[in-house]
Amino acid sequence: MGSVSAALDAVRRDVVHGAMVPLENSVEGAVPATLDELAVGEPLMITTEVLLPIAFSLLVRPGMQLADVKTIASHPHALPQVRRWLASNLSDAEWHAAASNADAARRVQEGQFDAALAGSFAAQHYQLVPLHEDIHDRAEAVTRFVLVSKFGRPPLPTGADRTTLVVFPRDTDRPGSLVSILQECSTRGVNLTRIESRPVGSKLGEYHFSIDFDGHVEDASVGEALMGLRRVCADVRFLGSYPRADGIARRVFSGTSEQDFANAACWLARLRQPLPDV
Amino acid sequence: MGSVSAALDAVRRDVVHGAMVPLENSVEGAVPATLDELAVGEPLMITTEVLLPIAFSLLVRPGMQLADVKTIASHPHALPQVRRWLASNLSDAEWHAAASNADAARRVQEGQFDAALAGSFAAQHYQLVPLHEDIHDRAEAVTRFVLVSKFGRPPLPTGADRTTLVVFPRDTDRPGSLVSILQECSTRGVNLTRIESRPVGSKLGEYHFSIDFDGHVEDASVGEALMGLRRVCADVRFLGSYPRADGIARRVFSGTSEQDFANAACWLARLRQPLPDV
Amino acid sequence: MGSVSAALDAVRRDVVHGAMVPLENSVEGAVPATLDELAVGEPLMITTEVLLPIAFSLLVRPGMQLADVKTIASHPHALPQVRRWLASNLSDAEWHAAASNADAARRVQEGQFDAALAGSFAAQHYQLVPLHEDIHDRAEAVTRFVLVSKFGRPPLPTGADRTTLVVFPRDTDRPGSLVSILQECSTRGVNLTRIESRPVGSKLGEYHFSIDFDGHVEDASVGEALMGLRRVCADVRFLGSYPRADGIARRVFSGTSEQDFANAACWLARLRQPLPDV
Amino acid sequence: MGSVSAALDAVRRDVVHGAMVPLENSVEGAVPATLDELAVGEPLMITTEVLLPIAFSLLVRPGMQLADVKTIASHPHALPQVRRWLASNLSDAEWHAAASNADAARRVQEGQFDAALAGSFAAQHYQLVPLHEDIHDRAEAVTRFVLVSKFGRPPLPTGADRTTLVVFPRDTDRPGSLVSILQECSTRGVNLTRIESRPVGSKLGEYHFSIDFDGHVEDASVGEALMGLRRVCADVRFLGSYPRADGIARRVFSGTSEQDFANAACWLARLRQPLPDV
DSSP states (O other): OOOOHHHHHHHHHTTOOOOOEEEEEEEEEEEEEHHHHHSSSSSSSEEEEEEOOEEEEEEOOTTTOOGGEEEEEEEEEGHHHHHHHHHHTTOEEHHHHHHHHHHHHHHHHSSSEEEEEEETHHHHHOOOOOEEEEEOOSOEEEEEEEEESSOOOOOOSSSSSEEEEEEEOOOOOSHHHHHHHHHHTTTTTOOEEEEEEEEEEEEEEEEEEEEEEEEETTHHHHHHHHHHHHHSEEEEEEEEEEEOOTOOOOOOOTTHHHHHHHHHHHHHHHHHHHOOOO | SSSSSHHHHHTTTTTOOOOEEEEEEETEOOOOHHHHHHHSSSSSEEEEEEEOOOEEEEEETTTTGGGGGGGEEEEGGGHHEEEEEEEETTTEEEEESSSSSSHHHHHTTTTSEEEEOOOOTTHHTTTTTEEEEEOOOOOOOOEEEEEESSSSOOOOOOOSSSEEEEEOOOOOOOHHHHHHHHHHHHHHTOOOEEEEESSSSSSSTTTTEEEEEOOTTTTTHHHHHHHHHHHHHSSEEEEEOOOOOOOTOOOTTTTTTTTHHHHHHHHHHHHHHHOOOO | OOSSHHHHHHTTSSSSSSSEEEEETTTTEEEHHHHHHSSSSSSSEEEEEEEEEEOEEEEOOTTGGGGGEEEEEEOOGGHHHHHHHHHHHOOTTTEOOSHHHHHHHHEEEESSEEEEEOOOOHHHTTTEEEEEEEEOOOTTTTEEEEEESOOOOOOOSSSSEEEEEEEEEOOOOOOHHHHHHHHHHTTTOOOEEEEEEETTTEEEEEEEEEEEEOOOOTSSHHHHHHHHHHSSSEEEEEEEEEEEEEEOOOOTTTTOSHHHHHHHHHHHHHHSOOOOOO | OSSSSHHHHHHHSSSSSEEEEEEEEEEEEOOHHHHHHHEEEEEEEEEEEEEOOOOOEEOOOOOOGGOOEEEEEGGGGGGGHHHHHHHHTTTTTTEEEEESSSHHHHHHHHTSSEEEOOOHEEEEEEEEEEEEEEEEESSSOOOEEEEESSOOOOOOOSSSSEEEEEEESSOOOOOTHHHHHHHHHHHHTTEEEEEEEHOOOOOOOEEEEEEEEEEEETTTHHHHHHHHHHHHEEEEEEEEEEEEETTOOOOOTTTHHHHHHHHHHHHHHHSSSOOOOO
16 A cells, blocks of 8 residues: 555455554654554554564665665655665765655666665565665664554453553643543553654644553553543543563553452452351 | 440440441541541441530539539540630639549539539439530531441442541552552542541551541442552551531542443443444 | 640740650550640741650559559550550459549549559659559550740751641642642652641631651752642641651652752753853 | 754754754644754754744746646655645646655756645745645644754743753653653643653664643743753753743643742741841
8 A cells, every 4th residue: 555544544444454554663753644544533453563673675676786876765764764874885876755665666667766775575576676685774773563453352461462542631731631641541550651742633732642551451450541541531542452562561560460450349349248247 | 335445346246236436526636546446456337427516514413503613524625625615604613634524424423523514415324414505615616426337338328428448558658658549539539538647556657547538439439449549558448438427419520420430431341342243 | 734735835935945745656646736736826846856665654652562453543545555564464453544644643642543554753743652664565655755946947957857847738629639739748759757637727627737757948859848838738837847766867769869959950050041152 | 954954953063043943733743853853962942933834835837837737746744734635626646755845846947847845935946936825735734843043041931931841761661650750840830732752762662752841941830840850850951941932821820820939939948047036
């Protein structure tokens, strides 16, 4: 698909079962198009996540040598991630923007440019060859992709899960309104791992928040935090609970384990309905 | 009964069905003996509360006139509540301490003193007569009594209820430990109406807390707050949910009504178990 | 002096330079008379504190043996503190309430009772002798006394100080009002060590709070917390910063040391008034 | 300048006195390049902000008619903001990505494309003419630009100011770490107006935060909040206090006015250094 919007539309229209879209990357941060497409319209659900290293191949037409490369094309986002590599290896070549890396490859195939920075998987499609692979300035840089399906039942909890939400606050115009939203999580021991402000209705100064936290909707702690958010916010959109790609199990803090929640629930039930004397 | 301890022991030993004991009064504050007896030992339950105006009768032997009263006896607690009345009406009489107001009345009967400051109900028992009634320095001063029974099912909610607890914190030696306990209430919109520190195990610097808040254990907000306290505290002792004597209905703040809790619970249930497509 | 009130009045009227009054004890908790006398009227200041072990002497008329003691008198407060000793040593003797321990000693002198539980210092005054000393059920039980003078400059900080306040909240009728008061302390790393609700104006349901926390008014953290309380409360009465009797130094948590406060203040000053370029 | 980086570098190298760069826009949200360039490197300072409506001109070579436009170029960011206009007015034209809107205009001048979507100010520079102006899909959409200079003394407070920071937390891996950061603002009545997570060091899951709040570094409330952030965070970068473009005065909440802060500071000073008796 040509864009995140198109891919998610295809899910909504039942053209495909799922779309793998970028949510954030460790160089550029969140991907606004993905956040915004998920925040409105027919509800969708994230069912898994994948971390892909950020690395490019230098794709050329067969026979082309590195010394011959005078022009390079890529999506503008690729440039900050390979700038140092280019300075060391192709300092005289001229860079050109393309609409996407795939578009850059296509235009290399058509002869407009000498080389494209793109995923190596694009080589075959455009009948190009990779002159260099695994090009990046920062070895650990990754993009987090999420697999998005139609809204349904979340995958089962694994103990190392993440939950994604969109939270629409009631009133952000007083000190502490965001604090009180986040306390709905912290009070239940639920650790926020990402928060983004997104402008609402194309006005500056009004935001909704895209939030990730550790844990699964089936967890008692997460369930209670979700209900708390639902009560104090104008709206909450649940975008799924799914296994973390890094498999890091949730840290549990004193008083907020699943066992603690279960014990407290039993205790409350007995206060409300004491056991009869025998 | 001669003391709060004796009265509560009688409840625990099934000698009586209930004991009406003072919990706090508006001049002296909390009644430590009552708080401490309820905090340990076999669990008891408060099932109702009564506010009694603080007023004394001046009890004398039949035939005694005001001009004859040269000595007056009472429990020392009574004195600050009638000091001005005594100054205006019996400025020359000499006050003597008794172990209780009942003891003062007994000693008037025995002829040790001329008059006792006590409840008018004591007159008949000690064959005395009230020379003056409704004696007090502050018209609005009251004592809050609670009716204590064996632990059981709380009375039904009325919409104007109070809940009483004893909370044993896990660690009070860091800034914010009491804050985090109280937030378990405030996050759910539960309003604290009274809090007392009580020393634990006869060491200073370690406390448990005697707490009252608005609402009933059957309320969703109160139930969730109780579970939260149970999770983060070393122990919580529930002492009952019962109608407020003043009948003042609970103020409900945005996002914390019973309806808000119910809506959030339904929403969560649907996230966990979506409706099947038809 | 016959009472806490009388002792503090004597300080206010310049009759004495200071009064040593009980603030709390580890069996009975806070001493309401002291808290309330300090909370209103001409401001006073606590300049030091002392912890005195709770222990009684068994005072008898000269010549009396333990085997002869059939009746014992004391203030009712003494009884819970010696109950086990009595059960082991005088299980057949009968206990009687007196208005105070001094009153019990007087009545032993007069021959009404065989023995009094009182401080050993009372023996000489009433011509009694101590048959047993250092009587108590819990070895570690103590009363905390404070030395109160006229309002003035607090003693210098020692690194192991305590600060005592009375806080009059603006509005206690909403969830979180007490939380927001306590957060003024916890945000600055100031650890609350005692809190008592005291009824205001002889009405139940409206309280001010008597508070102790670790640290000294000269500490940056305590100073900022005090200013915060002053801003958000209807009134704050400062009752002094003084060395802790137990000499336990203040625990300092990350980001709230005096050095942290000083560094932050320097940083802010430089933001407001940058160094000129040289 | 060809990019935000280049513009800010020019400020740092004293080539220009200031750079006007986009910080966020109401359709796309924050501009990562600007946030990240300001967060590291030699400190810079925002001295004012401007809100510019988002609108494009369709620039063509002189003589070109709308019916002749077969290809259009722009930066990819422009596309979502004019998509509907293009669908209505140029549904058959083919869109091409350019590195920037200025680059698109240059390439129209060179004849590579028929039309560029760019600011109308670009027309003269590239010898183009605007065929249509004020092109946008949402009338109220704006971009917030900030004027960035070398670090120095902030402009004077106006009563309607904004402060921009970058906050590097100490530990984000526990529930409530972000809450405690935000409480440094809310406790002082300082209202957060924008917060963005930005990935740190090209790893996902570790973030710093780009923050705007109401008020000026010279305000007592803002100063105290800044010091609090500085104490509890690993680092804080102050990016300036400057007049809000919309001129909306800061809302002041109970207990957090400048007068409240001043009163509290005087009170504290008198506690520490009481007035001598006269």
